[in-house]
Amino acid sequence: MNIESQTGAVTCERRGKILVVTIDNAPVNALNSAVRRGLTEAIEKAESDDQVEAVMLIGAGRNFIGGADIREFGKPSLPPTLPEVCNRIEACSKPVVAAIHGAALGGGLEVALAAHYRLAVAGAKLGLPEVELGLLPGAGGTQRTPRLIGVRAALDLMTTGCRVDAKQARELGLVDRVPASEDTLAEGLAYTQELLALKARPRRTCDAAGLADKAAAAAELEAAHNSILGNTRGLVSPLKIVEAVRAALEHSFEEGLRIERKLFLECMESSQRAGLVHAFMAERDVWKLPETRQAAPRRIDQVGIVGGGTMGAGIAVAVLDAGLPVVMIERDEASLARGRANIEKVYDRLVERGRMSADAKATVMARWSGSTRYESLAEVDLVIEAVFEDIAIKQEVFAQFDRVLKPGATLATNTSYLDIDALAATTSRPQDVIGLHFFSPANIMKLLEIVVPSKASAEVVATAFELAKKLRKVPVRAGVCDGFIGNRILAVYRAAADAMMEDGASPWQIDKALRDFGFAMGPFQVTDLAGGDIGWATRKRRAVTRDPEDRYVQIGDRLCERGWFGQKTGRGYYVYASGSREGTPDPEVEAIIDEERRRAGVTPRDFSDDEIIRRYMAAMINEGANVVHEGIALRPLDVDVAFVHGYGFPRFRGGPMKYADTVGLGSVLDDIRRFANEDPRFWRPSPLLVELVERGADFASLNQHA
Ligand code: 3H9
Helix, strand or coil: CCCEECCCCEEEEEECCEEEEEECCCCCCCECHHHHHHHHHHHHHHHHCCCCCEEEEEECCCCCECCECHHHCCCCCCCCCHHHHHHHHHHCCCCEEEEECCEEECHHHHHHHHCCEEEECCCCEEECHHHHHCCCCCCCHHHHHHHHHCHHHHHHHHHHCCEEEHHHHHHHCCCCECCCCCCHHHHHHHHHHHHHHCCCCCCCHHHCCCCCCHHHHHHHHHHHHHHHHCCCCCCCHHHHHHHHHHHHHHCCHHHHHHHHHHHHHHHHHCHHHHHHHHHHHHHHHCCCCHHHHHCCCCCCCCEEEECCCHHHHHHHHHHHHCCCCEEEECCCHHHHHHHHHHHHHHHHHHHHCCCCCHHHHHHHHCCEEEECCHHHHCCCCEEEECCCCCHHHHHHHHHHHHHHCCCCCEEEECCCCCCHHHHHHCCCCHHHEEEEEECCCCCCCCEEEEEECCCCCHHHHHHHHHHHHHCCCEEEEEECCCCCCHHHHHHHHHHHHHHHHHHCCCHHHHHHHHHHHCCCCCHHHHHHHHCHHHHHHHHHHHHCCCCCCCCCCCHHHHHHHCCCCEHHHCECCEEECCCCCCEEECHHHHHHHHHHHHHHCCCCCCCCHHHHHHHHHHHHHHHHHHHHHCCCECCHHHHHHHHHHHCCCCHHHCCHHHHHHHHCHHHHHHHHHHHHCCCCCCCCCCHHHHHHHHHCCCCHHHHCCC
């Protein structure tokens, strides 16, 4: 019987003595103001209706509740607040049961913790991932969770943001029951009826005994605090979480809630929260494209890979891991054996570390087959070439594809800079050709640039995005140009770093300033890790088209001429003790830099860390604006996602374009104009940046058309 339908987002139906309260707010039942109001009204209804003896909370659709409504963040919040809703649920005089399926995350789990009893069906995913958004659980989570499951487990959940399944949640004590069936409604009703038969009373989490042993709890808090201190990667919210849990230990529940609220609002106001929420939304928006709206993907049941070197093998692992069969093509049996060995090496390492069983490896490898004949690709739905970066070689491979592949197969190249339009034009099916630019190691790195040549059909673009989904990659659509989105922008900010080095900053000062900014590594460390020879080859390739008037810093070339390619040769910008990945500053490199400064007629000067960041970021943002302006990236958010997932850009800053909005585009443009006084050829303001500043607009305004 439907006795009330309040906000539409929450409906109530009485089933006997139980008021079933359904949260129905697609897509993930986020706790927006209508849901918060609806939940409060539902509890009031239950209190005032004598026929209701218990309440059951359940989610419609695929989830219980996905959390607070992220889209409301940063906007004025309508009452009631979520902490008020949770307190109202907990205070209910009739037992409240949460019946959980799918996601019960963040505020969603906090609602469940405010209920008196909890059941989770298999497949449920519980967690407090607020930390991933620069927040802390702000609806009583920092106070109720340690009371329920103890300080250590609570801090673990809250500071890592990890999700647990129903069984783990039961073991932790987060839920009371994991039923045999996955029928959440039936199981929830049966459990609630059982509780009623037992005359169960409300059992409030605020009264749970997880903090009863104060000394033990305090010791756990200190231990966690120390390990978190060294591990926050520049994030503010993990330490605020510790502070909130400390309040749970040292104060009453009510006072703890008050402190939690204060800390939560501090996080909410922070630029880290804004950056992380932007990253979350942008990762979802990269999938929204004209082509994926226009066309459905083709089936992908079998994938071909040409080339078994580092890239080809890495891509093969990514595809095999997705459960798809792989046909690998190499030019001869020896190369094929090497390709297979490269793949096996990845799995052998997992087996050695106990992260994969030998049987599981055998099952995966059974999906692999190899051949030296292109005819073996006759049945594949999609093929990726990962051969040497040479247009003539790639054209030969594509001619073979054209000859042997079935109609409707997708032809992909893993090139990182070559003209894919030119490659497509050599085939009789340019509509089927696409770029799939994987990043090394291809089985680990999340970014996949999907490079769309002019003739590619919408169906082929949709198919490439479908492959990304199967491979659990983060895809970014890019247009054809030298370096696409990421490497094109990299070339520019790398040149800015080189110029600073020649002008007086040391590589180690630049690297440290960028690490302090939040990058995983500085640019010179990255070069040493990737191999200096890679950039050297690119520089040589570009030498023919380089304008002699452009500034060209030769320090990197001097190192490469000595065979100093970085970690793999034991020295590069840094020197590496044998077997070590930790480099130390090298006086000989300093001497080379000094010599180059003299050769270039540069009088070295001091750089502050702030100036290093300003120059590096201005170069990155300016080229990012060019890339958007030219349509190489559809939106600024695509640049952001590429940099967060492919170039170690600090996620908490959202990406370079979001960072630009944060500091203000006017300020970035002023910097560029100031730097242009020294080198006007390099520092040319992007027309898009100028236009946005003139209009008083920001990059975010271009994302709204996603
Ligand atoms: C919090 O709870 C704070 C509280 O402690 C305190 C408050 C006082 N809100 O991921 P999907 C959208 S902080 C609004 O592709 P899936 C998403 O943008 C929150 N929208 O689906 C997308 O929209 P679109 C803590 C949300 O099935 C659509 O839903 N919670 C929210 O792969 C589908 O998303 C979290 O951090 C939201 N909370 O995965 C959980 N969540 O279609 C974040 C999603 O327009 N969410 N959307 O692109 C998730 O982890 C996953 O979305 C979830 C579903 C597992 C729920």
